[in-house]
Amino acid sequence: MQVYRICYRARINWLRLRLCLSDEIEHSLSRIRQINRRAGVTGALLMTDNYMIQLLEGDTGRVLETLYCVMGDPRLSDFEAIFHEPSRDRLFPDSLMFFRDLTERDGPKRHAQLRSLIDRPSPLSRQEGLDAFSTFADDVAQGRLTNGMMMI
Numbered sequence: 001m002q003v004y005r006i007c008y009r010a011r012i013n014w015l016r017l018r019l020c021l022s023d024e025i026e027h028s029l030s031r032i033r034q035i036n037r038r039a040g041v042t043g044a045l046l047m048t049d050n051y052m053i054q055l056l057e058g059d060t061g062r063v064l065e066t067l068y069c070v071m072g073d074p075r076l077s078d079f080e081a082i083f084h085e086p087s088r089d090r091l092f093p094d095s096l097m098f099f100r101d102l103t104e105r106d107g108p109k110r111h112a113q114l115r116s117l118i119d120r121p122s123p124l125s126r127q128e129g130l131d132a133f134s135t136f137a138d139d140v141a142q143g144r145l146t147n148g149m150m151m152i
C-alpha cells in the first residue's frame, strides 16, 4: 500500500517546555503515540541539542494534518522541509513514534557524527535525512531496538 512521508527539521524552543525534560518527553510521546495510533501514522523523532528531526508516514491527509498540528506547537520553530513524497513502504511500520535522544547529555561520543549532522546550521539533503532514520529503522526491523517505541 502506498503511503506518504514527510521529514522536517525544527528548532527546539527549550524555554517553552512545561515540565522537566524527561517528564516532557515521556508525557509528549505518550500523547503523540495515542493520537498517531488513531490516525494510522507511524514514524520517528530524533532530538539533538538544537533541533528535532521527525519522519511522519501514513495516509497523505493524516500525515499533513499531523504536520500542521506539530507546526502550531510553541515548543518548535523555524521548520525546514527535508523531503515530502509518496513511498511504497514505511520505514517504521511498527513504531507509533520511535524516539531517540541524541543530545550531548546522552553521552558525548554516542551518535556524535549523527548529532553534528543534524545540528549543523546548513540544510540537510533528502539523502542525509533518510540515512539518519535508516540507521534506526534497520535496528528496529531486526529486533535490535525495542521497548517503548513499538505498537503497544
Ligand SMILES: Cc1cc2nc3c(=O)[nH]c(=O)nc-3n(C[C@H](O)[C@H](O)[C@H](O)COP(=O)(O)O)c2cc1C
Binding pocket: 028, 031, 032, 035, 036, 045, 052, 054, 056, 066, 069, 070, 071, 072, 073, 075, 076, 097
Ligand atoms: C517534536 C514534536 C513532535 C510531535 N509529533 C507529533 C505527532 O507525531 N503526532 C501528533 O499528533 N502530534 C505531535 N506533536 C504534538 C502536537 O504538537 C500536539 O501537542 C498534539 O497534537 C497534542 O495536542 P493536545 O494534547 O493539546 O490535543 C508533536 C510535538 C512536538 C513538539
